[in-house]
Amino acid sequence: MNGKLIASSSPHIRSGETISSIMRDVVIALLPATLAGVYFFRLRAVMVIFFAVLSAMITEAVIQKIRKQDVTLNDWSAVVTGLLLALNIPAAAPWWMPIVGSVFAIAVVKQMFGGLGNNFMNPALAARAMLLASWPVQMTTWLAPVGHTVTTTATPSVMASVGDAVTTATPLAIISGGEGAGNILPTLTDLFIGNIGGCIGETSALALIIGGIYLVYRGVITPRIPVIYIATVAVLTFGFGGFDPYFMTYQIFAGGLMLGAIYMATDYASSPVTPRGQIIFALGCGIITSIIRLYGGYPEGVSYAILLMNVASPLIDKYTGPRVFGEVK
Amino acid sequence: MGLLSFRGGVHPPHFKEPTSRLKVENAVEPKVVTIPLSQHIGAPCEPLVKPGDKVKVGEKIGESKSFVSAPVHSSVSGEVKAIKPCLTPSGEALCIIIESDGLNALHENVIPKGDIEALSGEEIKNIIREAGIVGMGGAGFPTHVKLSPPPENKIDTIILNGAECEPYLTADHRLMLENPGDIVYGLKAMMKVLSVSKAYIGIEDNKGDAIGVMEEAVKNERDIEIVGLETKYPQGAEKQLIYACTKREVPSGGLPMAVGVVVNNVGTAAAVAAAIKTGMPLIERICTVGGKGIKEPKNLLIKIGTSFKEIVEQCGGYRGDIGKLIMGGPMMGLAQYTDEIPATKTASGILAFTPDEASLPKPRNCIKCGKCVDICPAFLQPLYISAYSLNNMHETAEKYNALDCIECGSCSFICPSKRPLLQSIRVAKREIIAKKRKTK
Numbered sequence: 141m142n143g144k145l146i147a148s149s150s151p152h153i154r155s156g157e158t159i160s161s162i163m164r165d166v167v168i169a170l171l172p173a174t175l176a177g178v179y180f181f182r183l184r185a186v187m188v189i190f191f192a193v194l195s196a197m198i199t200e201a202v203i204q205k206i207r208k209q210d211v212t213l214n215d216w217s218a219v220v221t222g223l224l225l226a227l228n229i230p231a232a233a234p235w236w237m238p239i240v241g242s243v244f245a246i247a248v249v250k251q252m253f254g255g256l257g258n259n260f261m262n263p264a265l266a267a268r269a270m271l272l273a274s275w276p277v278q279m280t281t282w283l284a285p286v287g288h289t290v291t292t293t294a295t296p297s298v299m300a301s302v303g304d305a306v307t308t309a310t311p312l313a314i315i316s317g318g319e320g321a322g323n324i325l326p327t328l329t330d331l332f333i334g335n336i337g338g339c340i341g342e343t344s345a346l347a348l349i350i351g352g353i354y355l356v357y358r359g360v361i362t363p364r365i366p367v368i369y370i371a372t373v374a375v376l377t378f379g380f381g382g383f384d385p386y387f388m389t390y391q392i393f394a395g396g397l398m399l400g401a402i403y404m405a406t407d408y409a410s411s412p413v414t415p416r417g418q419i420i421f422a423l424g425c426g427i428i429t430s431i432i433r434l435y436g437g438y439p440e441g442v443s444y445a446i447l448l449m450n451v452a453s454p455l456i457d458k459y460t461g462p463r464v465f466g467e468v469k
Numbered sequence: 470m471g472l473l474s475f476r477g478g479v480h481p482p483h484f485k486e487p488t489s490r491l492k493v494e495n496a497v498e499p500k501v502v503t504i505p506l507s508q509h510i511g512a513p514c515e516p517l518v519k520p521g522d523k524v525k526v527g528e529k530i531g532e533s534k535s536f537v538s539a540p541v542h543s544s545v546s547g548e549v550k551a552i553k554p555c556l557t558p559s560g561e562a563l564c565i566i567i568e569s570d571g572l573n574a575l576h577e578n579v580i581p582k583g584d585i586e587a588l589s590g591e592e593i594k595n596i597i598r599e600a601g602i603v604g605m606g607g608a609g610f611p612t613h614v615k616l617s618p619p620p621e622n623k624i625d626t627i628i629l630n631g632a633e634c635e636p637y638l639t640a641d642h643r644l645m646l647e648n649p650g651d652i653v654y655g656l657k658a659m660m661k662v663l664s665v666s667k668a669y670i671g672i673e674d675n676k677g678d679a680i681g682v683m684e685e686a687v688k689n690e691r692d693i694e695i696v697g698l699e700t701k702y703p704q705g706a707e708k709q710l711i712y713a714c715t716k717r718e719v720p721s722g723g724l725p726m727a728v729g730v731v732v733n734n735v736g737t738a739a740a741v742a743a744a745i746k747t748g749m750p751l752i753e754r755i756c757t758v759g760g761k762g763i764k765e766p767k768n769l770l771i772k773i774g775t776s777f778k779e780i781v782e783q784c785g786g787y788r789g790d791i792g793k794l795i796m797g798g799p800m801m802g803l804a805q806y807t808d809e810i811p812a813t814k815t816a817s818g819i820l821a822f823t824p825d826e827a828s829l830p831k832p833r834n835c836i837k838c839g840k841c842v843d844i845c846p847a848f849l850q851p852l853y854i855s856a857y858s859l860n861n862m863h864e865t866a867e868k869y870n871a872l873d874c875i876e877c878g879s880c881s882f883i884c885p886s887k888r889p890l891l892q893s894i895r896v897a898k899r900e901i902i903a904k905k906r907k908t909k
Binding site for chain 1: 479481482636708712718719720721722723791792793794795799800801802803804805806807820822826827828829830833834835836837838839842843846847848849850852869870873876878879881882883884885886887889891892895
């Protein structure tokens with residue numbers, strides 16, 4: 141026997157799962173929704189996705205260089221953040237918007253708080269909220285999906301910014317009255333497939349659900365948060381929306397609920413780790429989303445609901461520790 | 470009956486195929502044995518012999534007056550060469566070095582002790598103590614102590630642990646296939662000591678043949694039930710096994726006897742049977758020698774005190790460079806830094822890993838995935854205990870119930886960031902216990 145023996149603490153074997161394999165699975169799970177977005181919004185979607193992912197990766201590498209740390213682009217986490225942000229931006233957004241968002245997400249929300257695992261909010265969502273607050277018009281100008289023929293109600297200035305593309309309103313804006321009033325509500329099939337107005341990645345509930353099933357199958361997430369979140373929104377919008385199953389269905393399948401519940405609320409770092417905590421977290425997300433949608437002036441609500449619950453996560457974790465084996469209560 | 474289990478746990482690869490079909494072989498007689506005077510939890514033994522003494526197989530050579538201790542016996546006949554501190558798998562300890570004369574002459578005390586029916590419970594317990602029998606699953610707790618519960622704890626159940634949930638190891642598996650009679654005999658002896666009328670033998674379902682053989686062996690025993698367990702680590706951990714078989718939870722900080730249960734390994738039961746039937750004390754055991762670094766993995770019946778090096782040589786030697794040498798299983802075993810150490814009563818396995826398998830992964834940031842919380846069989850939050858431990862906040866770690874950790878290693882195994890979770894929790898536990906001792 142030559143060479144040195146390593147005398148380390150047990151266990152001596154580790155599972156094959158790594159951060160890279162998990163993040164790669166998230167990217168794979170997002171592919172159906174990404175492809176659906178590209179199909180419905182064509183070149184503009186490709187552009188937004190490209191700029192968001194590329195700038196997220198560059199920002200991560202630059203900051204890690206400055207902090208004299210290992211550059212961990214190969215863990216895929218910057219790709220996930222960039223991709224999630226792109227899917228949360230309308231296809232009509234100007235080219236610089238995903239770049240500003242990605243730099244903010246990675247530099248401010250992720251790296252300034254210590255990098256991977258230490259972000260107190262979902263970086264992509266925080267960036268989306270920042271963009272929405274800074275450029276509300278561009279962030280709510282919705283391209284009509286290809287093959288969609290709806291006349292627009294958008295203002296001429298917005299029209300100019302998207303060139304000759306046709307704009308539309310999101311189903312949630314239409315159903316909640318307000319700015320989208322006057323547009324025709326899309327059919328339920330269009331709603332489910334994603335042939336509607338909205339952010340690049342949020343329109344196709346079908347594609348998002350396929351990816352979600354993949355994540356659960358691969359053990360990346362448990363169904364706890366997405367199922368409870370969506371169920372809570374369903375129950376509340378049904379009960380407080382006039383017991384209208386039609387209204388409830390639109391609330392579930394339209395807008396960012398699927399994207400948020402499956403891919404954003406399940407972000408490891410910014411959601412609780414305890415099973416009971418995750419249930420409370422998901423209930424909270426569902427309640428806040430429903431309140432904003434039913435009583436707020438803004439047709440969406442998913443982003444703010446998740447961000448609010450993100451900051452409550454450490455507190456939730458603190459008070460929801462599991463009962464220890466053999467503990468007598 | 471469906472498979473029983475506990476909540477939590479992980480599914481490491483089994484790695485049992487190379488040895489699970491290999492019959493137990495007798496190891497080559499060692500020329501020299503190094504017998505540690507402390508192979509158990511409890512007080513170390515005092516030597517009963519001195520250099521130059523002639524000893525025989527089964528002769529008691531070390532003993533302690535302390536109740537929580539177990540005597541040690543010579544595994545060969547020959548001459549005591551030296552009594553000195555040597556390196557053992559669990560650190561340096563006083564050892565008796567005996568040179569074998571190759572005759573294997575039996576000591577006169579090695580005679581049948583009679584039948585279970587004829588012996589009283591107290592007599593059986595004494596035989597077990599005198600035979601130096603300790604828990605052979607790995608911890609090495611003296612068996613007679615387990616069989617002496619305080620009067621306020623009424624024991625009603627014995628569980629034999631045949632789960633063998635550690636990857637690679639097949640020693641218990643082979644024992645169940647090749648010697649089921651002794652396991653049942655030893656179990657009945659222990660049932661008599663504790664006068665209990667209910668016993669379970671828990672076996673993971675990846676050992677279907679062993680379940681079949683053991684069921685056949687107990688078909689005339691009304692009180693003994695074979696329990697098929699889900700193959701999941703740590704199914705053989707004492708508290709988890711008790712829960713799987715009886716749905717009783719051992720209270721936090723308590724012992725199994727608090728819920729009326731005593732757990733023993735199947736190997737321990739077979740050793741009890743040998744001690745009664747032939748009078749032979751615990752001087753040999755079955756050991757799985759395996760891992761990619763071993764040329765011919767085997768199940769060997771080895772004499773206590775044989776050096777790892779000799780044992781590995783009988784298995785074709787090492788295959789190429791070795792990065793890690795482990796006594797026990799890969800989840801809870803002890804990594805060694807040399808192979809010039811003797812096998813002890815608790816050497817259930819000797820595993821050699823290639824340098825590639827041994828290389829330590831670089832720990833990354835905790836991503837708070839919560840997988841360690843999901844799988845912890847003690848229902849702890851390993852990520853937080855570990856984080857507090859690494860920041861020297863041991864009091865906070867205690868608030869997170871660090872002392873309830875059973876050190877199974879499932880958290881470190883599952884962690885995608887490859888963080889040293891168990892390692893840091895161990896540090897916290899040690900600090901907390903040290904502080905408690907100080908304040909007492």
